[in-house]
Amino acid sequence: MRIAIVTESFLPTLNGVTTSVCRVLDCLREAGHDALVIAPAPAPATYRDFPVRTVRGVTLRQFRVGLPSYELEGVLARFSPDVVHAASPFGLGARGLAAARNLGIPSVAVYQTDMPSYLKQHGGPLGAPVERAAWRWIRHFHTLADLTLAPSTQTLQELSAHxxxxxxxxxxxxxxxxxxxxRRNDPEVADLRSMLAPRGETIVGYVGRLAPEKECHRLAEVANLPGVSLCLxxxxxxxxxxxxxxxxxxFLGYRSGLPLAHAYAALDVFVHTGTKETFGQTLQEAMAAGLPVVAPAAGGPLDIVKPGVTGLLFDPEQPGSxxxxVGGLVADPAMRARMGASGRGKVETRSWKTLTAELLEFYGSVINPAWAPGIRVA
Structure with missing residues (x-):
């Protein structure tokens, strides 16, 4: 299969969208498919031997954003893909969906970033009308896609409501x-734990971008819990x-690869704070590391965390929740171990290879709607 991926974010920018696109490309290469990446400049010329075509970009609030370009029709026509995959479309991705429609190429849009909430949060007095305008724009360009994929049932409900x-x-x-x-047996993890908890404290940690939409200020509630060492x-x-x-x-700063894996392994409890997440990838990573997780009872985490089994949900509207x-988990090591083992069991089969196989079925469902009759579309 030939797949053109138009992505709002790509290397060297590192975030959830980039990571998802790269993991999908890894699996497509291993499965013998052909792909083209269209992304904001600057970007590497290739990834896993797949060509990368760049468009002009600008930096907004530390995010690299690709500018919509009418060159996309020509790029897509020359590559002649079976399907266009728009990753977290908003600007460049929206233009990619329009180009696919103009050329008669089937398309799949992957909704990943809650852009309306982000714009509302940063819009000041104009936040609410900007949010409404963003939803009108999202509804418009997602109608161009043959299928929109969402990462959680909560997000599906929100898309339907709009x-x-x-x-x-x-x-x-x-x-x-x-x-x-x-990883807990790695010497680097032992060294990190000694640094973070020199007196044997319980290490409570957060992993992710430090930005307003992540609501990390909520961690102030647990920062002074007795016997706790807080790590970001x-x-x-x-x-x-x-x-x-x-x-x-x-504050350990940005980590990726093995240092990030060591950071997860050094924790005893993982806390996620954002209430506007469409999914919650760091929750899955923490669960894979065998950690009990705590997250707000809102958005994507509702699909990931099974309260009392893999972790706990807190009420973001209730101070002290x-x-x-977290205090309950700190006080009960046996409960932490039980939840950590349950979380590991829940996610260890969710490999990117398995998820990419599902994605290929979705591609097939828009290329030939009769090809995958088991696909459920709302």
């Missing part, structure tokens, strides 16, 4: 080999403010 047609559920994969309880892994525009808010916390949930 009039987005032809949707289906496609979750995210996780690297259960890199993120594993076995990641970087972003709110780091300085968070360092002032959480003066006793350990996060502190109570």
């Amino acid at each position: 009039g987005v047609p032809r949707t289906a559920l496609w979750r995210r994969g996780v690297d259960a080999e890199s993120y594993s309880p076995e 892994v990641g970087d972003g525009p709110t780091r300085s403010a968070l360092e002032q808010l959480l003066p006793r916390a350990n 996060l502190r109570q949930a």
Whole structure:
């Protein structure tokens, strides 16, 4: 199969969209498919020997954004794909969907970023009307796609409520080999734990971008819990403010690859704070590492966390709810071990290879609707 992936984000920018696209490309290469990537500049000329075509980009709030280009028709026509995959479309991806429609190429849009909420949060007094305008724009360009894939049932419901047609559920994969309880035996993890918890504290950690939409200020509720060492892994525009808010916390900065796996393995409890997540990939990674997880009872985490089994959900509208949930886990090592083992069991089969196989079925369903009769489209 020939797949053209038009992505709003790609290397060297590292975020959830880039990671998902790269993992899908890895699996497509292993399965013998052909692919083309269209992404904002700058970007590498190739990835896994797949060509990467770039369009002009600008940087907005530390995000590299591709500018919609009428060159896309020509690029797609020359590549002649069987399907166009728009990854987290909004600007460049929306233009890619329009180009696919103009050329008569089937298309799949993958909804991953809650852009309306992001724009509302950063829009000041104009936040609410900007959010409404964003949803009108999203509804418009998603009607151009033959199918829109969403990562959680909550997101599917939100898309339906805003009039987005032809949707289906496609979750995210996780690297259960890199993120594993076995990493706790690595000497680097022992060294990190000694640094983070010199007096044997319970290490409570967050992994992700340090930005307003991640709502990391909520961690103040647990920062002064007795016997707790708080750790934040990641970087972003709110780091300085968070360092002032959480003066006793350990800030490890941005990590990827093996150092990130070691950071997960060094934790005892994982906390996710954002209430506007369409999925919650770091929750899956923490569960793969054998950690009990705590997350808000909102958005994507509702699909991932089974309360009392793999972790706990807290009420983001109730002050003290996060502190109570984390405090309960800190006080009960046996419960932490039980939930960590359950979480590992839940996600260890969610490989990117399996999820990419599902994605290929979705591609087939738009190329030939009779090809995959088991696909459920809302």
